[in-house]
Amino acid sequence: MSRILLRVATGLTLGFLYLPLVVIGLYAFNAQRVQIWPIQEYSLKWFGEAFASTSVRDAFVLSVTVGLEATLLALLLGSLVSLAVHRFRFFGRGVLSLALVLPIALPGIITGMALNASFHNFGVPFGTLTIVVGHATFCVVVVYNNVIARLRRSSHSIEEASMDLGADTWQTFRHVTFPVLRTAIIAAALLAFALSFDEVIVTTFTAGTQETIPIWILNHLRLPNQRPIVNVVALGLILLSVIPVYFAQRLSSDTTGAAVVNR
Amino acid sequence: MTTTSPETQRRKTSLFGWLHRHPRVKLGALLIAPTGWFGIVYFGSLALLFSYAFWSLDPQTGEVVKQFTLANFERILTQPVYGAIVFRTVGVAAIVTVVDALIAFPIAYYMARVASPRRRALLFMSILLPLWASYLVKIYAWRVILAPNGLFDWGFKQFGFDQFGDIFGVSDLSMTVVFIYIWLPYMILPIYAGLERIPTSYLEASADLGAKGGPTFRRIVLPLAMPALVAGSIFTFSLTLGDYIIPALVSNTQFIGNVVYESQGVAGDIPFAAAFALVPVGIMAIYLLVARHFGAFDEL
Numbered sequence: 001m002s003r004i005l006l007r008v009a010t011g012l013t014l015g016f017l018y019l020p021l022v023v024i025g026l027y028a029f030n031a032q033r034v035q036i037w038p039i040q041e042y043s044l045k046w047f048g049e050a051f052a053s054t055s056v057r058d059a060f061v062l063s064v065t066v067g068l069e070a071t072l073l074a075l076l077l078g079s080l081v082s083l084a085v086h087r088f089r090f091f092g093r094g095v096l097s098l099a100l101v102l103p104i105a106l107p108g109i110i111t112g113m114a115l116n117a118s119f120h121n122f123g124v125p126f127g128t129l130t131i132v133v134g135h136a137t138f139c140v141v142v143v144y145n146n147v148i149a150r151l152r153r154s155s156h157s158i159e160e161a162s163m164d165l166g167a168d169t170w171q172t173f174r175h176v177t178f179p180v181l182r183t184a185i186i187a188a189a190l191l192a193f194a195l196s197f198d199e200v201i202v203t204t205f206t207a208g209t210q211e212t213i214p215i216w217i218l219n220h221l222r223l224p225n226q227r228p229i230v231n232v233v234a235l236g237l238i239l240l241s242v243i244p245v246y247f248a249q250r251l252s253s254d255t256t257g258a259a260v261v262n263r
Numbered sequence: 264m265t266t267t268s269p270e271t272q273r274r275k276t277s278l279f280g281w282l283h284r285h286p287r288v289k290l291g292a293l294l295i296a297p298t299g300w301f302g303i304v305y306f307g308s309l310a311l312l313f314s315y316a317f318w319s320l321d322p323q324t325g326e327v328v329k330q331f332t333l334a335n336f337e338r339i340l341t342q343p344v345y346g347a348i349v350f351r352t353v354g355v356a357a358i359v360t361v362v363d364a365l366i367a368f369p370i371a372y373y374m375a376r377v378a379s380p381r382r383r384a385l386l387f388m389s390i391l392l393p394l395w396a397s398y399l400v401k402i403y404a405w406r407v408i409l410a411p412n413g414l415f416d417w418g419f420k421q422f423g424f425d426q427f428g429d430i431f432g433v434s435d436l437s438m439t440v441v442f443i444y445i446w447l448p449y450m451i452l453p454i455y456a457g458l459e460r461i462p463t464s465y466l467e468a469s470a471d472l473g474a475k476g477g478p479t480f481r482r483i484v485l486p487l488a489m490p491a492l493v494a495g496s497i498f499t500f501s502l503t504l505g506d507y508i509i510p511a512l513v514s515n516t517q518f519i520g521n522v523v524y525e526s527q528g529v530a531g532d533i534p535f536a537a538a539f540a541l542v543p544v545g546i547m548a549i550y551l552l553v554a555r556h557f558g559a560f561d562e563l
Contacts, residue, residue, distance in 0.1 A: 002476060005369075006369055006377055007373065009370060010369065010374075010386070013366060013447075013451075014370075016447075017389075017390065017393040017444075017447065019408070020401050020405050020408060020444070021393060021396055023404055023407065023408055024400060024403070024404040027407060035412075035413070036412045036413075037412065037414040037416070077300055081293075081297040083293055084290055084294050084297075088286070090294075096294075096297075099305065099306065102305070103305065106505070106544070107501060107502065107504055107520070107543055108505060108506075109507060110309075110312070110505065110544060111305075113312055113527065113536060113540045114308035114312040114540075115308050117308065117312045117315045117533055117537055118308035118311050118312075120533060121311055121315075133304065140297070140301075168279050168280055168283070169282060169283045170279040194395060198395075198397045200398065200399045201506075201507070204524065205524075205527070214397070217399055218508075230403070234400040234403055234404070237397040238396045238397050238400050242392050242395055245391060245395040246388075246392065
């Protein structure tokens with residue numbers, strides 16, 4: 001009896017979680033400009049219009065650029081911290097791992113507002129660079145979580161064996177440590193990119209007049225004649241934020257959960 | 264495989280060999296960039312945000328006056344509109360947290376204690392994907408669903424409730440529904456992790472000692488799941504406190520986040536925005552102190 005109730009509750013909750021994703025997916029194929037339920041007629045015509053729109057294309061290019069640059073920075077910083085925290089005991093080790101989580105543990109307006117005040121104070125012009133700085137700051141923790149989880153599970157003895165057999169630090173890193181970390185790093189890169197591509201709150205404080213894809217949606221969703229294109233871009237954004245996560249989970253199934261809960 | 268000349272190879276080897284013999288230098292090399300970034304860029308910015316909160320805006324020139332003043336906080340404390348906004352934000356955050364806990368518990372329990380390992384993995388992925396699916400698009404989708412002539416309006420009209428569009432649409436009720444939806448996975452995952460960790464033997468012992476399902480749940484499962492519940496509530500509460508996109512898109516009322524955003528953007532008053540941004544930080548600090556009391560940090 002209670003098991004049946006649990007099953008029903010689980011099914012309803014899953015339905016609730018997927019409802020908006022399915023609905024927006026359907027509206028992307030809605031032939032009409034007005035959004036009335038049920039949808040009368042389906043069409044692919046808005047996809048062509050979305051691809052043809054220069055403002056959508058510019059926003060897409062900016063989002064990809066920012067995502068790649070922020071991911072690269074986060075990979076570098078996050079891997080360095082996780083190696084240091086895993087291998088060494090040093091003063092401020094606990095504070096450092098707390099500092100990494102803060103940008104996503106604190107509400108986005110705090111990080112956004114802090115960076116905004118900083119750029120304003122030092123006269124840094126708002127643009128691509130300021131967006132990348134914000135995104136890299138909250139992406140580091142995703143890399144850190146993934147890489148350190150892998151380091152903790154891998155045995156230090158294989159590195160010792162490598163050194164005993166005459167390999168130097170570089171050769172050991174290149175041929176032993178890095179191959180162990182590789183899939184964790186790729187998974188982290190996918191998650192960091194997905195996180196950056198979708199971010200909107202910090203970005204509104206750091207972007208100035210630039211439009212990433214989420215900012216483009218935010219600026220256009222109130223304009224009735226733009227709605228069909230917004231729906232198409234929205235469907236694209238769902239796919240681009242979900243597909244990397246699916247592959248990251250396949251690559252490194254034990255760490256994505258931790259990265260997500262800490263998101 | 265790249266080809267390196269013996270000369271560069273030898274130099275590389277000697278550098279790494281030297282680093283190996285000097286571990287503190289190696290540690291320094293690993294840490295210089297990350298601590299620089301977080302110590303200077305991030306903490307520097309947070310410190311600056313804190314200082315801005317005690318500065319003010321010259322009403323004539325629109326320039327920031329870098330002199331210590333409590334004027335911003337005085338304005339927040341004395342003007343009733345700001346108190347009302349803080350009160351409303353905290354109230355909605357509390358409602359969202361409680362409702363999310365109620366919805367999350369059954370599915371988390373099913374995943375952790377009933378489902379087969381295969382189905383559990385499938386469910387885990389099924390919760391992960393909507394969690395990561397674009398935050399903004401999910402809010403936009405709800406705006407479309409709750410609008411007059413949208414899916415909900417149509418569904419209720421099938422049952423003869425024609426006034427539905429007036430109740431939802433752009434309203435505080437819609438906003439609460441969207442908040443509950445958006446943060447739900449952040450509640451499910453910690454509770455799931457917490458419930459999975461309860462040893463089966465505890466439940467068996469309780470049953471052996473004659474307790475039925477109800478008392479076992481109340482006296483064994485719930486107390487053991489409490490830290491996980493509180494851990495989940497940190498996310499739902501904190502994320503609701505700081506959000507401004509959801510109130511801006513599906514309601515007409517002001518939230519803490521909206522005041523911060525509009526103060527820095529529309530009004531250009533960064534000192535006041537900074538001071539108001541410290542309000543959720545203060546509330547969260549109190550909340551975290553209480554949460555630590557429940558042992559929630561072991562679950563993070």
